[in-house]
Amino acid sequence: MSQLELVAVSKIYRVDQTAIPALNQVSLRVERGEFLSVVGHSGSGKSTLVSVIGGILRPSSGQVLFGGHDISALDDGGLSAYRNRRVGFIFQFASLLPVLTARENVMLAALFGENRSRREQERADHLLDLVGIGDRVNAYPWQLSGGQQRRVAIARALMNQPELLLADEPTGDLDEQTEAEIMALLSRINREERVTMILITHNRALAKTASRMLRMKQGHLDPEVLKA
Numbered sequence: 001m002s003q004l005e006l007v008a009v010s011k012i013y014r015v016d017q018t019a020i021p022a023l024n025q026v027s028l029r030v031e032r033g034e035f036l037s038v039v040g041h042s043g044s045g046k047s048t049l050v051s052v053i054g055g056i057l058r059p060s061s062g063q064v065l066f067g068g069h070d071i072s073a074l075d076d077g078g079l080s081a082y083r084n085r086r087v088g089f090i091f092q093f094a095s096l097l098p099v100l101t102a103r104e105n106v107m108l109a110a111l112f113g114e115n116r117s118r119r120e121q122e123r124a125d126h127l128l129d130l131v132g133i134g135d136r137v138n139a140y141p142w143q144l145s146g147g148q149q150r151r152v153a154i155a156r157a158l159m160n161q162p163e164l165l166l167a168d169e170p171t172g173d174l175d176e177q178t179e180a181e182i183m184a185l186l187s188r189i190n191r192e193e194r195v196t197m198i199l200i201t202h203n204r205a206l207a208k209t210a211s212r213m214l215r216m217k218q219g220h221l222d223p224e225v226l227k228a
């Protein structure tokens with residue numbers, strides 16, 4: 001059984017009288033530990049795909065199976081438990097809370113998970129060490145560079161030991177060198193922590209570092225044949 005399977009997933013947004021088809025019969029199988037990249041033009045449906053896989057949005061039709069269970073059949077509580085415990089999200093901006101330190105930002109994830117022991121702080125520190133800023137646990141976001149803030153966001157995504165990491169253009173606003181460093185970090189986490197990774201990116205060179213590359217085009221998902 002695949003870890004993740006999408007079966008003919010469609011998503012249609014309805015705004016007033018207009019129907020906007022964002023995903024059109026998308027089918028996909030992802031095995032545990034895979035590193036998938038998804039490229040595609042703006043508006044092609046990449047973020048919608050991530051939201052549907054991560055249980056942020058329900059599909060209009062089709063099934064999203066995680067570990068063989070249909071997550072779209074879960075009630076709101078079940079869906080939020082799936083989101084918080086099994087999936088880690090890294091968004092385009094680091095979106096750290098400015099009034100919390102690096103350690104507190106990472107520990108925040110535990111509030112919404114089940115992991116409420118005193119060991120949270122140790123885990124936050126361990127993760128900040130893992131992402132290379134173990135010496136900055138007490139820094140506030142404004143005291144950190146863009147790349148360092150991104151590292152905190154990655155540590156936060158790992159706090160509840162997710163089985164799947166979803167990264168939606170996580171390096172869009174970073175310079176090339178920092179972008180390459182963050183990508184190397186994500187790839188190391190995929191290997192060493194054995195977390196399945198789905199990475200949305202505009203950067204084809206980065207996308208090629210994944211083990212499989214897919215292209216989103218007007219709501220359709222196709223294998224990218226250009227991978228050399």
Ligand SMILES: Nc1ncnc2c1ncn2[C@@H]1O[C@H](COP(=O)(O)OP(=O)(O)O)[C@@H](O)[C@H]1O
Pocket residue numbers: 013014015020021022040041042043044045046047048049
């Ligand atoms: N909440 C929403 N309501 C209505 N339309 C949306 C919403 N989110 C995205 N869309 C539309 O769905 C399509 C796919 O968007 P999106 O998944 O964000 O693409 P991408 O991430 O590839 O840029 C676009 O036409 C976009 O305008």
Ligand SMILES: [Mg+2]
Pocket residue numbers: 046047048168
């Ligand atoms: Mg997007």
